[in-house]
Structure formats: structure tokens, C-alpha cells
Amino acid sequence: MDHAEASAHVALESGVVLLAAALLFVLLFRKLGLGATLGYLVAGAIVGPQVLGLVGSGEQTLSFGELGIVMLLFVVGLELAPSRLWRLRNAIFGLGLTQVVVCGLALTGVIWLATSYPMAAALAVGLSLGLSSTAQVLPMLQSGGNLRTPVGEKAFSILLFQDLSIIPLVTIVAALGTQGASEGGAASGWTLLPLALAATVGLVLAGRFLLRPLFRLIGRLGEREMFVVASLFAVVASAAIMQSLGLSTALGAFVAGVMLADTPYRHELEADIEPFRSILLGLFFISVGMMLDLRAIAAEPLFVIGMAALLVTTKAALITGIGMLAKLPWRGALALGLLLSQGGEFGFVLFTQAQQGGVIDRETASLFTAIVTLSMATTPFLMMATAPLRRSATRSAEKRAGPDGETAQALVIGFGRFGQTVAQMLATAGLDVTMIDKHVPQIDTAEEFGIKVFFGDGLRIDMLRQAGAGEAELICFCIDGDQVEREFLASVRESFPDAALFVRTFDRRHVMKLAGTDIAFQVRELRESAIAMGRAALGHLDTDESEIERLESEYRENDMARLASQIEADDLHAGMERNVLRGRPERG
Numbered sequence: 001m002d003h004a005e006a007s008a009h010v011a012l013e014s015g016v017v018l019l020a021a022a023l024l025f026v027l028l029f030r031k032l033g034l035g036a037t038l039g040y041l042v043a044g045a046i047v048g049p050q051v052l053g054l055v056g057s058g059e060q061t062l063s064f065g066e067l068g069i070v071m072l073l074f075v076v077g078l079e080l081a082p083s084r085l086w087r088l089r090n091a092i093f094g095l096g097l098t099q100v101v102v103c104g105l106a107l108t109g110v111i112w113l114a115t116s117y118p119m120a121a122a123l124a125v126g127l128s129l130g131l132s133s134t135a136q137v138l139p140m141l142q143s144g145g146n147l148r149t150p151v152g153e154k155a156f157s158i159l160l161f162q163d164l165s166i167i168p169l170v171t172i173v174a175a176l177g178t179q180g181a182s183e184g185g186a187a188s189g190w191t192l193l194p195l196a197l198a199a200t201v202g203l204v205l206a207g208r209f210l211l212r213p214l215f216r217l218i219g220r221l222g223e224r225e226m227f228v229v230a231s232l233f234a235v236v237a238s239a240a241i242m243q244s245l246g247l248s249t250a251l252g253a254f255v256a257g258v259m260l261a262d263t264p265y266r267h268e269l270e271a272d273i274e275p276f277r278s279i280l281l282g283l284f285f286i287s288v289g290m291m292l293d294l295r296a297i298a299a300e301p302l303f304v305i306g307m308a309a310l311l312v313t314t315k316a317a318l319i320t321g322i323g324m325l326a327k328l329p330w331r332g333a334l335a336l337g338l339l340l341s342q343g344g345e346f347g348f349v350l351f352t353q354a355q356q357g358g359v360i361d362r363e364t365a366s367l368f369t370a371i372v373t374l375s376m377a378t379t380p381f382l383m384m385a386t387a388p389l390r391r392s393a394t395r396s397a398e399k400r401a402g403p404d405g406e407t408a409q410a411l412v413i414g415f416g417r418f419g420q421t422v423a424q425m426l427a428t429a430g431l432d433v434t435m436i437d438k439h440v441p442q443i444d445t446a447e448e449f450g451i452k453v454f455f456g457d458g459l460r461i462d463m464l465r466q467a468g469a470g471e472a473e474l475i476c477f478c479i480d481g482d483q484v485e486r487e488f489l490a491s492v493r494e495s496f497p498d499a500a501l502f503v504r505t506f507d508r509r510h511v512m513k514l515a516g517t518d519i520a521f522q523v524r525e526l527r528e529s530a531i532a533m534g535r536a537a538l539g540h541l542d543t544d545e546s547e548i549e550r551l552e553s554e555y556r557e558n559d560m561a562r563l564a565s566q567i568e569a570d571d572l573h574a575g576m577e578r579n580v581l582r583g584r585p586e587r588g
Contacts (some may be wrong), residue, residue: 025043037133081090110314181403267436308371408468415446474499476504
């Protein structure tokens with residue numbers, strides 16, 4: 001076996017071990033209500049070189065795992081449509097900025113007073129610990145159905161600003177590391193800011209004049225797999241450009257997401273990227289677990305436990321106070337403080353940056369990586385322990401915010417002539433409506449009239465989930481033909497049990513195929529318009545209005561009785577005796 005074959009064999013074995021460990025521990029920890037993030041971390045620590053030694057070092061997988069962070073920032077960017085950013089502007093830039101600054105500086109002071117670290121090291125570590133875990137908190141809010149509550153929205157806004165603050169924080173940490181550097185060394189970290197701004201402008205222009213036309217072309221061609229390739233290209237290329245300039249790859253991915261957030265392709269992009277993001281982010285956490293220096297932790301267990309307790313206590317107290325200043329009830333503010341009390345995954349990125357810049361040494365980075373990991377482990381326990389208190393807040397003081405802007409009350413799948421009418425009636429009633437279609441010319445035509453229609457295949461569960469079906473009250477399938485199938489509707493009902501399903505059916509055969517499914521309403525296309533024309537024709541013949549009403553009622557009863565016979569017999573020929581056209585005399 002040559003070197004290449006041996007390397008491939010080792011990589012395959014490592015992949016099997018990592019996937020098996022992730023599957024086992026994530027399922028176990030989710031079953032215990034402790035979240036997937038902690039499961040990945042523990043899995044990495046156990047199979048890593050310091051416990052079982054079943055795989056190589058964490059550095060070998062971290063480079064791939066960091067792509068999960070990159071894709072997470074891309075998805076965050078996709079969420080920043082101008083309308084949503086504007087609605088949450090006060091919470092994002094007010095609460096978010098306050099939390100990052102207050103917690104970062106407070107933790108800097110705690111570390112400086114509790115240790116012998118110089119101020120530069122304390123500042124680098126304190127600012128890093130001020131960030132919370134987006135990857136842990138958002139899934140907790142979503143699984144509990146609390147993302148749309150006042151606490152959930154404020155937590156999301158703070159996390160969003162934390163994600164945005166990564167860029168200036170990386171710049172600050174880099175600047176701390178290059179202070180006093182010899183001439184000819186790395187450029188001062190402060191010079192990264194104008195370079196980052198110039199690169200951002202370049203990426204925005206590239207997105208508008210290159211990426212948008214590219215996605216429009218792929219949409220016209222209808223090549224599903226090419227959309228996935230183009231999505232990955234947009235993320236990786238943007239990150240690579242930033243990396244080549246010595247900037248954060250996260251910045252490149254975030255800009256790529258923002259410049260595509262207001263396009264019709266946003267939901268399709270989210271659906272395509274999501275599987276890669278989830279897997280790679282899990283790999284990132286496994287790598288972090290593998291890289292935990294257990295010997296350093298064992299040498300100073302009291303320091304790790306005590307500092308983790310100080311981190312959680314300090315952040316919980318400060319964020320609770322910030323929440324109360326934002327006019328949350330004290331119970332809601334406490335829930336917000338506990339939710340965001342842990343350290344975050346971007347702290348690992350900043351620790352690495354600080355270590356590379358010489359601000360902290362490897363042992364310090366390992367210790368605070370362990371402290372962040374331990375703080376993450378406390379969050380599920382804290383939330384479970386305070387559940388009765390938080391439940392009181394949720395039921396009394398925290399009424400759910402109605403969907404407005406980014407979360408629609410109704411999804412309309414298919415924006416042809418039929419879908420347009422349905423969407424207009426719902427919008428006339430004041431409902432927020434998200435419209436999806438996969439025909440690019442139709443989307444372009446709607447855009448000419450100032451109507452936002454998103455590109456995507458509305459017959460994909462992941463696409464519906466990205467479009468907000470989990471919180472929608474209505475899902476209206478207005479697609480031409482008989483594309484909506486019984487098995488698909490069963491999957492939709494299972495995935496989104498709170499949404500009422502409305503279906504446009506093609507003909508009697510299609511109605512028979514969907515018989516027995518949990519549909520709130522279905523209508524055969526053309527049936528009602530044909531009845532309207534029949535009424536108009538009878539009126540033109542001077543038929544009395546009461547007689548027209550009787551004839552329509554008779555037709556509807558006869559037609560539905562015939563359809564019931566056909567469904568029961570599963571035979572289109574059943575109930576033929578009710579067809580009034582059958583056996584009529586020919587006119588010579």
C-alpha cells in the first residue's frame with residue numbers, strides 16, 4: 001500500500017469514527033435535552049488524542065470545520081434583508097452593541113483582577129468571552145417555539161450583532177498582537193479596517209453584477225445541482241478572497257450573504273447551504289473537543305471551574321440588567337440573561353487569533369477554550385432548572401409577536417394566474433404573504449410591478465422550512481397541473497402540523513389521488529370559473545335568478561356525489577349515471 005492509499009485509508013477510518021461518535025453523542029445529548037453542540041464537543045474530546053486516541057489531532061479537521069463557521073455567517077447574512085434589519089435596528093445596534101461592550105469590558109476587568117495576565121491578554125480574552133453561542137442558542141429557541149417571543153427576538157438581535165462584531169473584534173485582537181512588532185513584520189491590525197471596507201465594496205459590486213445574473217441564468221436553465229454548486233462557490237470564493245487579503249474568511253461569507261439577502265433566490269440558497277453548514281459546524285465543534293488540552297485542565301481544575309462560574313454569573317447578571325433596561329419583565333430579562341450566559345464558538349476563533357499574534361500562549365488558549373466549553377454545558381441545565389420561573393414569564397407577560405416582515409402568516413406556492421389572485425386576496429386582508437415560484441421569467445415580471453417573489457421549488461420540505469412554513473398559519477399550493485402528491489402532503493403535514501393546507505387540484509383524477517389527506521380546502525382549477533360562466537350564460541337566456549341558484553345547487557350536489565362514488569371505488573368510471581351529458585340525444 002503506497003503513501004496515498006495509506007492516507008486515504010486513514011482518512012476513511014477517521015471519518016467513520018467521527019461520524020459514529022457524533023451520531024451517538026448528539027442523539028444522546030439531544031435526548032437528555034442538552035443540545036447538539038455539547039454532544040459534538042464531548043464526542044471530539046472522547047475520540048481525540050488525549051482520551052481514546054481513535055483519530056488524529058484536532059488541527060487536521062479544524063480547517064474543514066471552520067468552513068462551518070464561514071457558512072453560518074453566510075446564512076446570517078442571508079437573514080439580513082433590509083426590511084428585517086430596519087425593523088430590528090434598535091434591538092440589534094442598541095441592545096447588541098451594549099451587550100458586547102459591557103460584557104466584554106466587564107469580563108476583561110474580571111480576568112485582569114483574578115489573574116496576573118497583562119492588560120492586552122485580559123482584553124483579548126475578555127472581549128472573546130463576551131460573545132455567546134449562536135450555534136447553541138438559536139436551535140434552543142427554534143425547538144422550543146420561542147424565537148418569535150419578545151425574549152427570543154431580543155436574543156436573536158444580540159446574537160446577530162455579536163456575529164457582526166466578529167470583524168472589528170478580530171481587527172482589535174490582531175492589533176493587540178502586533179503592538180510593538182519589529183519593523184518589517186506584519187502590518188498593524190488597525191490597517192485591516194480600511195482594507196476590509198474596500199474589499200467589502202468590491203464583493204458587493206461583484207455580487208450585484210456577477211452573482212445575481214449567474215443565479216438568474218441557472219434558474220432559467222432549471223439545473224438544480226448547479227444551484228448547489230453556485231451557492232457553495234459564492235461562499236467559498238468570497239471567503240477565499242478575504243483570506244488572500246489577510247482578512248477574516250467570516251467577513252467574506254457574511255458579505256456574500258448580505259449581497260444576496262434581497263434577491264428572489266434567498267430561500268433556495270438557505271436550503272442548499274443548510275446541510276453543508278450543519279455538518280461542517282458539527283465538525284468544527286468536534287475539532288474543538290479534540291483540541292481540548294485535558295492535561296492543562298487537570299493541572300488547574302479549580303481555575304477552569306471558577307472562571308467558568310464567573311463567566312456565566314457575570315454575563316447572566318449583566319444581560320439580565322440590559323434586558324430590564326429594554327423594558328422586558330424581570331422574568332423575561334432573566335431568561336434572556338441565562339440564554340446568553342455562555343461563551344461562544346467565535347471565542348475559539350478569537351483565541352486562535354490571539355495565540356497567533358502572541359497575545360496569549362497555547363496553554364492560556366487551551367484553558368479558556370475549556371472554560372467556554374464548560375460554560376456551554378451549563379446553559380441547558382440552567383434553562384431546565386429555571387423552567388417553572390420562565391414558564392410563568394412566557395404565559396403571563398410574554399405574548400407572542402405576530403409575524404411581520406421576515407415571517408409570513410401565509411405561503412403561496414406558485415405565482416401564476418391562480419396564485420396571484422390568492423396572494424392578492426390574502427394581502428388585501430392584511431396578512432403577510434411569502435410567495436414562491438421556480439420560473440424565473442414569472443419572478444422577473446412580478447419584480448417589474450414591485451412584487452417580491454422568491455425563487456425556489458415549493459415542493460421541497462427544506463425549501464418550505466427556510467421560507468418560514470414552521471410558523472405560517474396557511475400554506476397554499478397554487479401550482480399548475482397535478483404536481484402536488486399525496487405522500488408530499490403527508491410529509492408537509494408531519495413537518496408543519498400548525499399550518500392549514502390549501503391545494504389547487506388539476507382534475508377529478510388528481511382529487512382522487514389526494515383523497516383522505518389532511519387538507520383544509522381544495523378546489524379543482526377552472527371549476528369555479530366554469531360555473532360562473534354557466535351562470536352568466538343562463539342569465540343571458542333570461543333564466544330566473546332563483547332558478548339559476550337551484551340549477552347551480554343541483555349541479556354541485558350531483559358533481560360531489562359522483563366524485564364521492566369515484567373516490568370510494570377508486571375508479572373514474574364510477575357514478576357515470578350521474579353525468580347528465582351521458583346519453584343525451586344527438587341533434588341532427
